[in-house]
Amino acid sequence: MMSGCSSISQDEYNSLIEEKTSLKYDNEKLQGEIADLQSELDTIKAEKSELEQKNVKAQAKIDAIDYCFDIDGCMLGRPQSSIIQSEVSKYNDNVDLETTIYMEGTHFTSKMVHTIKDIVSPALTAIHIVSYEKAIADGIGNPLDDNLKEYVIIYRNYNDGHGSVIMHSYWYLDGNDEMHHDFFFTLYAQKQGIVDEYKRIVENQ
Secondary structure (H helix, E strand, O other): OOOOOOOOOHHHHHHHHHHHHHHHHHHHHHHHHHHHHHHHHHHHHHHHHHHHHHHHHHHHHHHHHHHHHHHHHHHHHOOHHHEEEEEEEEEEOOEEEEEEEEEEOOEEEEEEEEEEEOOOOHHHHHHHHHHHHHHHHHHOOOOOOOOEEEEEEEEEEEEOOEEEEEEEEEEEEOOOOOEEEEEEEOHHHHHHOHHHHHHHHHHHO
């Protein structure tokens, strides 16, 4: 018996080869696009993670500032009868100190105000703040104990009856008696160039 067989033409074969080649090219192109999209996705995830971390830090800073204001508000709201010590002294010719210690029950809070004459340059003002903060950092472990929970330092300019706060710095013990410290500058300090000088000094230490 004779059986017939079919075959494809050379043109059809060439067409199939071209189609295969085209599909292979399209596949490689899609794989490249997928890789690019994955890279973009990884970048977006990394940026999202970084933003989340920045948000956490920013929120922590806001919470710390709020806490500082709470401490200041608490001090201002305390009656004169809670002041057990208050004195004014001179740090140097350009800086006056006012120290107030409050006591309610067995709880102590200390506030120190540095009044810096506004004739002092931003650079020298920053030097004073940096050096005093370092001195406090080196010795703060001793004054903060079970009774003295909060220690606030306020730096300000003052001249001709007008005062402008430069910076709040505060140290406190939490419920587990762990010491914390934070600070923030005011917009006034930024405008006066004190913040830039402070950063420059700290970065060069």
